[in-house]
Amino acid sequence: MEFSEVIKNRYACKKFDGRQVQKEHLDAILEAGRLAPTAKNLQEQRIYIVQSEEGLAKIDKVTPCRYGAATAVVVAFDKNNVFTYPGEKRDSGVEDATIVATHMMLAAKAEGVDSCWINFFDPEVMAKELGLPENEEVLMMLDLGYAAEDAKPLPTHSQRKEITETVTFI
Template sequence: MDFKSLVLARQSDRSYLDQPIEKDKLASILECARMAPSACNAQPWHIIVVDNPEIKNKVADATSEKLLGMNHFTKQAPIHLVIIEEAANLTSNFGSWVKRKHFPLIDIGIVAEHICLAAASEGLGSCMIGWFDESKVKKILNIPSSKRVLLIITLGYAAKETRTKIRKPIDKIVSYNSYGEKSAD
């Protein structure tokens, strides 16, 4: 698959088949995560693979919210990857402080997309989950309370077809040489 096709194949899958994920596919996805870039190569992440069905279902419960109807699909996914922010290195921390931007948040966004694109290239579906009960997840997985759990990614064989993407038009998100400036042609 060329890169553009891979980008189009990746989507937030919210329905999964009752089918396990092969070990080699998971290993390949995790290796792609390991290769993700990060500010000053700090790699400020730790990924917990939750593949024990009982523990995974507890994590899934911590992502769903009855009142708002959020994330009821997560239990269907056989694997949840839980991404924890780890301490960055000195140079990244210095950069974050001087430039007033928390680089680990950007780094973790990148590692998450590496995971989702790698999953798509293995024929798997994924969904990034930002809405979950963080303290419940920490308790279930014995994560120290001082740490931040930033994202959970559900992984599994998607039960639904690829959708057409709904996105802002290109001229609303790109300008040339000056903010808001359209290209001449």
């Protein structure tokens, strides 16, 4: 699939058919995340694949937003391995993990796998429920799977502001 088609057609799937993501597709998705750029190439992302019934039950205790996906990808980052920017008010953790997650989300669509970016949970509760190390901060979760037959994008999916409303040349 052409990249322009990937970004045009990808939507937040909120109804999965429950089938497990094929291994070759999951491998390609994870590789896209591995290749994502990070500040100073620190690669502070930590990716957790949750597919077991026990693991998915833990996810379901923390958020109602798994939507029947058989795979949940929890994206975190090592807070002790980030680049601090000049001014020391921000570091690279959140943005680098976001870049990694975005690469995986777009790779999923290219592989024919549907996804939904999930932030509707308390990151500290998620980390505790999954038993993640204290030095890691959970950024988001990515539901992965195949859309149910009657799944469809939200009605507003194709509505976009004109580029002149969001871009300014200085």
